[in-house]
Amino acid sequence: MALRLHDTRRREKVVFSTIEPGKVKMYVCGVTVYDFCHLGHARCYIAFDLIHRWLEYSGYDVLYIQNFTDIDDKIIKRSNESGIDWKKIVDDNIEAYYEDMDLLNILRADEYPRCTEYVEEMISITESLIDKEHAYVAKDGVYFSIASAPEKYGMLTGQNIDGVLGGAGGRVSESGKRDHKDFALWKSAKPGEPTWPSPWGDGRPGWHIECTAMSMDHLGEQFDIHGGGQDLLFPHHEAEIFQGECHTGCKPVVNHWLHNGFVNMDGEKMSKSLGNFWTIRDICEKIDPLVLRFALINAHYRSPIDMNEQLLHDAGRNHSRILTVYKQALENQCENPLPLPKGDVASGVPLIKSLGLMEKMAEALAKAMDDDFNSREAVAKVLGGVREIGKLLDSDLEVKDKSSFANFAVEWMEEYAGLVLGILPSRDEIMTEKVDPKRDEIRSEVEDLLKQRTEARANKDWPAADAIRDKLVALGVTVVDTADGPVWEL
C-alpha cells in the first residue's frame, strides 16, 4: 500500500516518492522565537510530528530539520520595548519551545538550526542570485527580482502575477524595490538593530532566504518534504521556490509541499489583536496536554479546527475512555500469556472475533494514515479497538484467556495510540497516583469517612452511605467502589 499525500504545489493527492529510496528528507518551518508558542504552533508541530512518526513507522529513515528564526522585526521590537537583549529573548523562548513541545509529546527533530548561524550561507546564496541576475542591489538592501523568473509566480497559491494587489496592501513602499512584488534578500542596517557585515554593507538577512540556506545545508539542493502552516504559503514558501530554484537550478528543490490548516477560536481567526489567543502553556495548566494533542489530531491536518470548550470537553471524554481501557488492560496482564488464536471476524467465538476485528482496525488505521495522514480516521480505529478491548475485558472469558488477551491489548494500544498517534502516557505515569499535596492534607479525614461509609454499606444503610458520599464530594473527593474496596481521588 503506497503512501499518498496532498501536495500543495500539485494541488492533489499524489503517491509519495523519495529522492533516495527509503530515506526522507523533511524540512518544516519553525517558529520566530519572540514569544511563547500558541495553539496554532501546537497544531502545526503536532501535525508534522504525526507525519514524522508515520514515516518512521512505515520504515523510512527520516531526517527531520526544523529551524528557529532568531532574528527578525518582532524580536528586535520586543527587545527595544523590554530593554532585554535580543539574544536573551531568543534563548529563553527556544527553551520554552522545547518545554512546550515535550508537553505535547512531540518527538524531537534531528536538528534545530538557528538562522543567525547561517548568515554566511545566506550571503553566498544572495551573491549567486545577483550573479545570475535574479537579484539586484538597491539603496536599502538586496532584492529578488520577480521579473527574472515570472513563470515561477503563484506556484503554490495559484495567484496570477498581474492579479496581485499593487502597493502591497496599501502600504506605500519607501524601499528601493523595482517592483512591489520583489522581496528582500538582505536588509541594510537601521540604527539600533543587530547587524552582520556583508558585501552590501552591514545589515541583516531577509526572512525567506534563511529557510533556503538552512534546508540546503542540512538536506541538500533537493529534498522530499517541506512543510509549514498555510499562512506561510504566500509569500514565504513561494519566495523559497524562487530563491531555491533560481540558485540551484533544480526543478523542483522541494518534491512535496505540505501545509496544515489553521486553528480558529470560537469561529473567529485566532489572533493577538482579537485577544482570542491561547498559549500552549496557558491551556496545559487547565487540561492534560495529551487531551489537547488528541483534540488537535481529531481532525484532518489540512482542515481548519475551531477551538472551543466543547471541543476540549469531547476530547477529554474520548481520551479518558482510551486511558481507562488501557489501564484496565494493564491491570489484567499476566506473566506467561497463552498463545492467542488467529483472529477471525466471522468467528462465533468472542475472543477470536475480537482479535480479528482488532487486526482489521489496525489495517484500516494504516490505510487511513497512508491516505494523506488521515489522523481522524486513525483515531476512530483506535477507539474501535478500545471498544473491543473493553468488551473482552468486561466479558466472562476464562481468566487465563482474558489476561493473555490483555497482554495483546496493551501492545496493540501502545503501538497505535502510543507510538503512532502519541496520545498514550507512559505506563508509569498512568499507574502511579498523581502527587497532590492536598491529597495528604485530607487523607486521614477521607479515610475516616470511607471507613464509616463502608460500615454503613455493610449494614445496607444506604441513606447514611450516601450522606457520607456527599460529604466527600464537598471535599472535592470522588469515590469509586471497586471489587477491592473504595478508591478515591481528587
Added chain:
RNA sequence: GCACGGAUGACAGAGCGGCUAUGUGCGGGACUGCAGAUCCUGAUACCCGAGUUCAAAUCUCGGUCCGUGCUCCA
C-alpha cells in the same frame, strides 16, 4: 477584484459511486444499593437545483452560503 478551500445527524468530524464511520450529547438496557467505569442498544444526516448512472454525501453543471490568502504570522 484575483486565488484557494469548505458546506454531513444536537455537536465535533471521517467517508467521496453500492457496504454500521467514530466519539460526545440524548433515549433504552446489562452490571451496580446509589454513583462511576465498561459493555449492549435506539433515534437524529449528507446546503439547494438540474444532470450522468442500474445505483450519488460521493461524479458533472448551475446556484446559495461560509472561511482563508493577496501585509508579519504555524
